[in-house]
Amino acid sequence: MPELPEVETVRRGLNQLTLSQEVTGGDILLQRTISYPFSVDEFVDRIKGNTIATWHRRGKYLLAELSTPSPSYLGVHLRMTGQLLWLNQDEPLHKHTRVRLFFGERQELRFVDQRTFGKIWYVPGNMAVEAIITGLAKLAVDPFSPEFTVEYFANKLKKSRRPIKTGLLDQSVVAGLGNIYADEALFKSRILPTTPCTELQISQIELLRIAIIEVLSASIALGGTTFSNFLSVKGVNGNYGGEAWVYNRTGEPCKVCGHVIQRLKLGGRSSHFCSQCQS
């Protein structure tokens, strides 16, 4: 479900709805969703009594800053099908409910996750976030950060001759891109997904950098994607879908030149592209 625009949409909803309310309990319906600590009872004990000061996003990871002890955190990764929903506790359970966190008397933050790949961590105050949520250790800069310069990007890309599509999905190159927006950014910058990273000209790298920022911004502005089971915290789907140039359009005509959109497996993932517009 979630790439950067969807996770950012969820983060904004969480900041509107969940702050400054006491966590009064929890119910872990699927133990392996909790990545840390090992004991789910300890997880609930540690979270209980806290309030959330604010939600941060790092790449596709969500981090809730907890009140006590400071600094301590609740981390969430939605992976493919995770949803965080703000509900009344009496709302009937969704089929794929995995974790319930209760707030105050009636409210609940419910983690629903069909494919069960999603992960939740509690990060104690005396431990580094990267030591618990290990995926954060190798995470690259955010595409909206001033550090995401053409020099930074070129430096990351020169290290490997793998296809650029594979490079864009590597979260240690740039944080937050997934299959949809990687394909869209490559189309917008007119680069074939198969192009080896090392063969990109600096001018192409700059076009790609701009396209990444544009495509992610456009989707955030529309509340995330229509593709997949994505839902915001308030339970609504996004509106970014009709504006897709190539993603999920195999066999349909290119919106620019009319040539048929093709699909190719790269790094185990589908890539969608126009062989006329992209080179």
Next chain:
DNA sequence: CGTTATACCTGCCAGC
């Protein structure tokens, strides 16, 4: 070290 394949799951859809 870089790179690819596979595992982790559930469900949907096209084709036979």
Next chain:
DNA sequence: TGCTGGCAGGTATAAC
């Protein structure tokens, strides 16, 4: 109608 194979937002780890 079943059944089967392929596919789906992502990442960690094993196996070259």
